[in-house]
Structure formats: structure tokens, C-alpha cells
Amino acid sequence: MSQWIVETEGMTRRFGTRISVDDVSLRVPEGKIYGFLGPNGAGKTTSIKMLLGLIRPDAGIIRLFGQPMPENSLDILRKVGSLVENPSYYGHLTGYKNLKILATLLGLPDSRIDEVLAIVRLTESAKEKVGGYSLGMKQRLGLASALLRKPQLLILDEPTNGLDPAGIQEIRQLMLTLTREQGLTILLSSHLLSEVDTIADEIGIINGGKLVFQGGLVTLQKQSQKVLHLAVDRPEEAARTLAEQGIGVECRGRTILVSLEGKTPLMQAQIFKALSGFNILEVKETAKSLEDIFLELTGKGASL
Known part of the structure; x- marks a missing residue:
């Protein structure tokens, strides 16, 4: 198997005459946090949707776990958890019941619901209606949903968007715990360097659809002459x-x-x-x- 959990070659996507993602080649190493950075509209979400098979690239190759997408999407996506844009939930139901619906669809035991609630620290709020959750709690419920299948890869699109500093720190700490204690690989998108520079092992910077930098933070720091x-x-x-x-x-x-x-x-x-x-x-x-x-x-x- 490739050393890269996520690997793309020349990934490209057009919308009409506009090129949203332009010849992007990503390299996400196993067991690391990869910060995918760029301003809003740079092509981050479109790239993530292609990685997840939600939209098809117009050109290029996508491999997850060394297997090509979307040809092997059924096998691959069993090992992937994702949180893209705003997490969906039923506000009139409790946190537990929201996860129960998903667990039933996936054929997972109720014991796994309790496990993910503990991981995201929502056990005490599990019986409360989600409509009364804070934004940070809703994001953690979204993460719990993404973790239900015990994924090896977690893809998170702007998971700290709109959170206060305490909420941002909580999500950061959770990601570090998942990587260090459970060996997850995390691809984390953000438009703010300050949100990922303390936790990311590698970063890729996209601008105008093009990947303008990829490597470790140490490599980027060398440009700070x-x-x-x-x-x-x-x-x-x-x-x-x-x-x-x-x-x-x-x-x-x-x-x-x-x-x-x-x-x-x-x-x-x-x-x-x-x-x-x-x-x-x-x-x-x-x-x-x-x-x-x-x-x-x-x-x-x-x-x-």
C-alpha cells in the first residue's frame, strides 16, 4: 500500500468556464493531521467533495488507501468519516436518537453510540434535544456521527467555523486525541493558518484552485528569512x-x-x-x- 492515505494526481474540476480546482496533487501521510488551507472560495470544499465521491473530477486521479476513487468507493468509504459544511441533524430529537438513526442504517450496535458520545464528551447531554445544543455541541455531535464506523480517515471541512475560542480549542484537542490515541489520519480544511498551525503535521495551501504549497510547517518556516x-x-x-x-x-x-x-x-x-x-x-x-x-x-x- 502507498504511504499516502490520500493521494491525488492532477485533480481538476470545472464549473462551466471556471476552473474551481486546477491540477491539484495532494499527499496526506498516514496517522497525521493534514491542514488544508486557503481563503474562502479557493477550492477546498470542491476538493473534499471529490475525495468523498460526492462530485467527479473532470481530470486527474484520486487514490484513498492506495485504491482509486470512485471505482472502489464502497470499500473505501467504509473506512472514511466526514464532516462537510454544516452537520445535519434532527433538532426535535435528542443527541442519542440522532446517532441511533444513523447507527441503525449502518447496522452498528448501540454500544458504539455510547463510545462516540464519550469520545466527543457529549454523554451528559445525550438525552437533550439537539435544537437546544450550542454550536460547539452540534459540531461535536457531527464529529460523533463521523466516528460511528470507526474510520481510519477523518475528513473535516471547516469544523471550527463560527465557534468561539473555547469551542475551537475543544475541537483542536479532540483532533489531537483522535490522532495520538487512535491513530486516525485527519484532513482538516480551514481558511485560517492560526487554527491549524499548532496541531497540523503537514499542510497544503490552495489559492485560486491551485496548490501553492505543500509540506511541513518547518519547510514553510524556512521561507521566513x-x-x-x-x-x-x-x-x-x-x-x-x-x-x-x-x-x-x-x-x-x-x-x-x-x-x-x-x-x-x-x-x-x-x-x-x-x-x-x-x-x-x-x-x-x-x-x-x-x-x-x-x-x-x-x-x-x-x-x-
Whole structure:
């Protein structure tokens, strides 16, 4: 079997003339949390629906557990739990009865209902009507539904959308527990890096239907290179002086910017030695945050 629980090659989906998902190749490793990130409308939900066989791709290959979809969908989907968009439920029935209906359809014993209620910490509220549940409780009931069949893969589309900070933290902790204690693989979509950067092992960033980054957070952090900002009295002349010594610079008004990527302390000392004939007014060192890099990759401003 492939080391990838989810693997796509050139996955593409069009709606009329608009390409919603454009040549996307995902790699989701076993037993990990994969953060699938991108602004609203980037193609996350469409990608997830293709993975689940809810819509067909126009081009490309999809494999789950090493088997092609949708050809083997019946076998594959027995091992998959999902929560896409808002969880459906009967508000006039209790949490337990909602799960009982689903368990009966799946041919599962009542004991499994009690197990999933305990996992999502809804045992005490199981006999209450779902219409009176908070948004966080409804999300946890949706997760309980997704866990009924003891899946090996859990696909969650924006599971913390609309939750308060306490609710977000609760769902995060639940996902970590499921991965660490039960070995589940989780594909988690979100439009906020801050919601997944503390729990995801790998991330994929999609923007405008294209996958613009895929890898570990450590790899993304390497793009957060340090930059030296030097305010000098004759910036253009100072920039030429450094360029003559093979040091790449960028001018911004009276400030010159020098990348410190790969530069040793000795090399940094050479920069100041080269500028000994100039009046250095200010020295500042900066580095991009993960959020800055994410926003650059998605082409967005401060808010998504």
C-alpha cells in the first residue's frame, strides 16, 4: 500500500468556464493531521467533495488507501468519516436518537453510540434535544456521527467555523486525541493558518484552485528569512558598494534591505565594514511570520 492515505494526481474540476480546482496533487501521510488551507472560495470544499465521491473530477486521479476513487468507493468509504459544511441533524430529537438513526442504517450496535458520545464528551447531554445544543455541541455531535464506523480517515471541512475560542480549542484537542490515541489520519480544511498551525503535521495551501504549497510547517518556516534594514545617508551609493562585493540588496527610500539567509556572523560583519564610509542612521532586523508567508501565498491582505 502507498504511504499516502490520500493521494491525488492532477485533480481538476470545472464549473462551466471556471476552473474551481486546477491540477491539484495532494499527499496526506498516514496517522497525521493534514491542514488544508486557503481563503474562502479557493477550492477546498470542491476538493473534499471529490475525495468523498460526492462530485467527479473532470481530470486527474484520486487514490484513498492506495485504491482509486470512485471505482472502489464502497470499500473505501467504509473506512472514511466526514464532516462537510454544516452537520445535519434532527433538532426535535435528542443527541442519542440522532446517532441511533444513523447507527441503525449502518447496522452498528448501540454500544458504539455510547463510545462516540464519550469520545466527543457529549454523554451528559445525550438525552437533550439537539435544537437546544450550542454550536460547539452540534459540531461535536457531527464529529460523533463521523466516528460511528470507526474510520481510519477523518475528513473535516471547516469544523471550527463560527465557534468561539473555547469551542475551537475543544475541537483542536479532540483532533489531537483522535490522532495520538487512535491513530486516525485527519484532513482538516480551514481558511485560517492560526487554527491549524499548532496541531497540523503537514499542510497544503490552495489559492485560486491551485496548490501553492505543500509540506511541513518547518519547510514553510524556512521561507521566513531574516532581513537586515539599514537606514543610511546615501542609500543608492551604499547599495552599489554592497552590490560590488556580491551582496544582494534592495533599496526602499533611505533604507537598504539585505537578506541574511545563509550569511554567517563573519559575512554580516563584512557588510558593516563595507559601509564604514557611510553614516548609518538605524539598524533593524526583521523576519516574516508564518501568517505573513501564508498571506503572501494566498495573495490576501490582513483578512481572509
